[in-house]
Each structure stands twice: as C-alpha cells, then as structure tokens.
Amino acid sequence: MRQRRFLIPIAVVLVAALGVGLYLFQPWRLLTVRETHEALLVPTSTSSPTSTPATSETAAPVAETPREVAQGEWRSLEHATTGKASLIKLPGGAHSVQFAALDTSDGPDLYVYLSPHPSSSSEKTFGQGFTSLGKLKGNRGDQVYEIPAGLDVSTIRSVVIWCKRFSAGFAVAPLEQA
Numbered sequence: 001m002r003q004r005r006f007l008i009p010i011a012v013v014l015v016a017a018l019g020v021g022l023y024l025f026q027p028w029r030l031l032t033v034r035e036t037h038e039a040l041l042v043p044t045s046t047s048s049p050t051s052t053p054a055t056s057e058t059a060a061p062v063a064e065t066p067r068e069v070a071q072g073e074w075r076s077l078e079h080a081t082t083g084k085a086s087l088i089k090l091p092g093g094a095h096s097v098q099f100a101a102l103d104t105s106d107g108p109d110l111y112v113y114l115s116p117h118p119s120s121s122s123e124k125t126f127g128q129g130f131t132s133l134g135k136l137k138g139n140r141g142d143q144v145y146e147i148p149a150g151l152d153v154s155t156i157r158s159v160v161i162w163c164k165r166f167s168a169g170f171a172v173a174p175l176e177q178a
C-alpha cells in the first residue's frame with residue numbers, strides 16, 4: 001500500500017513531463033514534410049538576365065520584369081539544408097525573397113528572418129537585429145516572401161530560417177548585393 005502512494009505521484013509527474021517535452025520539442029516534426037510549390041518570381045534557370053543592345057534608337061522599351069539582385073546557397077546551421085535563396089527586385093521598386101528547391105528539416109516555430117549580419121557570422125547573431133518575414137511556409141519546395149515596404153534592402157546581408165522556440169538557426173544564405 002505504501003508503494004502505491006509513492007508510485008502514483010511519480011507516475012503523474014513523469015506523464016506530465018513527457019507531455020510537456022512532446023509539446024515543446026515536437027520530435028515527430030523531424031519526420032514530417034510540408035511542401036510548397038509557389039511560382040518563383042525569377043526562374044532559377046534564367047535568373048541572370050542578359051542584356052541585348054538596342055539596334056536602333058526607335059526600339060520599343062522592354063517591360064520591366066522581376067530581377068534577381070542577390071543570391072546565395074544555404075549554409076546549414078542546426079539542420080542540413082540545401083537550395084537557393086534570392087533577393088528579387090520587383091517592377092515599381094518593391095522587393096521579395098524567394099527560396100528555390102529548399103530542402104530542410106521541419107521543426108516547431110520556424111520563421112524567415114532577414115539579417116544585417118553576413119552569412120559567415122556565428123549562429124546566435126542571427127537572432128538579433130533581424131526583420132521577420134513570418135512563418136516558414138514549408139520545409140521543402142519553392143516559396144516567396146514579400147519584404148515590407150520601407151525596409152532598406154541595402155542593409156540585408158543574409159536570410160535565415162530560425163526556430164523561435166529554441167533560439168536556433170536551421171540555415172542561413174547570403175544575400176549581399178553586388
């Protein structure tokens with residue numbers, strides 16, 4: 001009888017701790033896949049536009065199209081990540097960030113941050129001075145994020161996939177303009 005009085009509270013504490021641990025860490029997210037298939041603003045195969053000289057002064061002006069102004073491959077931090085991130089200048093002067101062929105682990109509470117720090121910086125610096133573009137849409141595939149109007153894009157040095165819950169970076173890609 002005494003053993004039962006001792007074991008029941010311990011069992012309750014262990015079950016509660018397990019529940020809290022599962023909620024916080026969500027280990028099943030390492031096995032899940034959230035794919036996104038958004039249309040890229042600049043296709044990756046033709047991301048470097050070539051300019052052709054005008055043959056006459058009366059040539060019709062070419063319509064302005066989105067163009068890649070900076071790009072970089074992902075550098076893994078806490079989780080293996082591959083793909084390409086690009087800074088895109090849109091007609092009218094707005095900017096977006098696009099991820100082509102992103103492949104990383106799923107995780108709890110993942111966000112996309114624009115960072116003023118170079119991609120070679122230590123992981124913890126990416127959690128400071130950033131601009132959040134919102135939650136990561138998916139851990140695989142193509143996706144596009146609008147950059148808020150008024151943000152000085154010349155200060156952007158990298159884009160980061162960041163886990164808010166654990167203050168940890170999944171990956172970082174350079175976005176320094178040439």
